[in-house]
Amino acid sequence: MNAFIISSIASNQGKTVLTTSLLHYFKKSVRPFKAGPDYIDPQFHKIICNTESINLDTFIMNKEQVKWIFNNYSDKQTSIVEGVMGFYDGMDKGSSAYDIGKLLKISTILLLDASGSYITISAVLKGLKTYKSDNTIKAIVLNNVSSSMHFELIKKQILNDFDDIEVLGWIKKGLETLSNTHLGLDLKNVKKDTLENISKEVLENIDIEKLKNITSYNKEENNNYPFDKISKIDKKVSIVKDDNFSFLYYDNLKVLEELFEKVEIINPIKDEQISKDSDFVYILGGYIETDKAYEKIKNSNKFKKSLLEHVKQKRYVYAECAGLLFLSNSVDNKKMMGILNAGFTLTNKRVRLGYYYCSNGIKGHAFHYTKPLDTKNAIDILSKKKNSKGELAAWKNENVYGTYLHTMFRNNLKKLKDYFGI
Template sequence: MNSILISAVSSNQGKTILSTALLYYFKNSVRPFKIGPDYIDPQFHEIVCNTKSINLDTFIMNKPQVKWLFNKYSNKEVSILEGVMGFYDGMDKGCSAYDVGKLLNTPTVLLLDASGSYITISAVLKGLKTYKEDNTIKAVVLNKVSSKMHFELIKKQIEQDFQGENEIKVLGWIKKDLQSLRDTHLGLDLKDAKKEVLENISKEVLENIDLETLKEISLYKKEAITNYPFEEIKKINKKATVVYDENFSFLYHDNLETLKELFDEVEIISSTKDEKISSNSDFVFIPGGYVETKEAYERVKTSQNFKASLIEHANKNKHIYAECAGLLYLSNSVDDKEMAKILKVSFSLDSKRVRLGYYHSQSGLKGHAFHYTKPLDTSLGCDILSKKINSKGEVGAWKKKNVYGTYLHTMFRNNINILKDYFGI
């Protein structure tokens, strides 16, 4: 099989554009992965190649668990991993592209912005290559190149500076001002992308890239993993409901698979289609997403049957677990937007970020939070989210009987023992 990690020196360097082109090129035989807790890029990946993208996060999970996860889902001929931020960003949390690449021994292709430079590109590359000698950097693609002559200047310098054991392959270049992007509103929003648009982008991005050499450097032998590095999942004779739609779309695919392994039956319903929770459901999971924006709230207002069934579920003292937007939906309101009024808390939408990054909860969960809303009253909160274990933090979760809502996004497979109370097991 083949496995390749796409990274860069920072965000907004074109990782998603290159990843998109490669995913489309290998679309019939590729599994996409995203390093870190991101929910948006995996949705792009799935749209491009019609295969679920898997998050690899070495903060939320430990190293053996991430290796197991990668092994489980690397079930296609090609695995493409999209990095997070810059190559080394996240090292302080143990979850950078460098960390995951080293852990999985996956070759890395760096995408470097060549605009307004040529020799300095090689100096930047040397810094990246030598900062940590055990990195997996094997090749480079140059982005925003003005001409073939510009590319040849940079290529010559890199080949001169990186020889022998330190050789770095120069796979090719992407020209600046791509016509396919000028002609569409695509940018990083692939939800409206048509097949011909993706095909045009793929062709233009890969036009000057040596794909045969890329395949050669990305040859990969899967590691045989026999140990299951998690608490054993014992199936229970209960039914779970997962809400998954335009409003609640921040769903880690492995969380869904874990619930399918845990519960005897799992139904997936859409609140935005106003579908009801089955009366025989024992547990409801509402993922994150958006309910506070104008567009999302219009869908909330027209989902009255769903809302009624959720309230009925709560009134029967059945279990509900909700993350972020799910938490907001369970609340009384967000500003003047009325919600389900199951949890006795209200929120306001701020213009400034309230949380961003990895957090620990007092209950023992590790996860990620990113939101602009804040509670009007924290007195009824039940859990504290903090940047470090046992450090000062702020309320980030609320509970009422068997209903639990939290700002924290986490992964279920390695937290089954903690989540059992919320699942009613």
């Protein structure tokens, strides 16, 4: 099989364009992965190749656990990992593209911007190659190339300076197919033929056979399961998931399917009700605080009634971020469920972004623009450094728990069971 990670020197260098094109090209047998805690890119990956994308996070999970996740889900001919930010960014948390490539022993394909440069690109590559000698950089693709002559100039310099780097090809500047398409927020509305045209144009001057040759991968056997064993229980969990509540790690879903005898997906926007025999409710993160999002769910009365009944029956609820806000009294002038005694306000700047340690022993990430109006009923502190000063970020009311923290379940099984009263 083949496996590789796509990286660059920073964000906004074209990783998404190249990843999109390769996922489309290999769509008949490809498993997408995303480095880090991102929820958005994996949703786009699935749209492109109709296969669930898996997060690889070496901050939330330890190395052996991430290796198990990668090998467990590398069930296709090709595994493609989309990196995050620049190649070494996140190294302080052990979660950079460099760290993941080295850990998994997979090739790194660097996408380098060639705008207004040629010899200097080789110097940049030398810096990336020598910063950490145990990196897995095997090849480069050049982006924003003005002509074939421009490409040949750069290629000649790189091949002259390096005997261990393949130059796979180039992406021309000002692609026609991308002129009216924003790969990212608009991807859900991109037509299939448009994706095909993008893929063809992006990959037009890239040697796919050479890519396959340098990214050969021998999958390791998962003989050691580096997590607590999951034993199925005869209970039912309801996952609240729709356009507002959409942040779901696929492996978290699989954990819930392995743990509970019955799993149902509830769509509040369609006013679907939580089953009366449901034992647990899991409300995902996402967006509920904006006017547009709130309008979608404002009149979901049957769903709200079923949630209140679930809480009234002293059954368990676990909610992340948008789920937390939804359970609160209000976000500014937007009335919420009033299940958790807290109010929030939407700010113009980020309140939290990045990885956090939680005082309950869980590691995860948070990203939000809301902040509580007061924290007198709050529990659990999120801090950037372990056991350091932080801010309160979770609320609890009997069997209902809401938190700003997003995390992964497989390596936090004991704590998950606590929150679900198991």
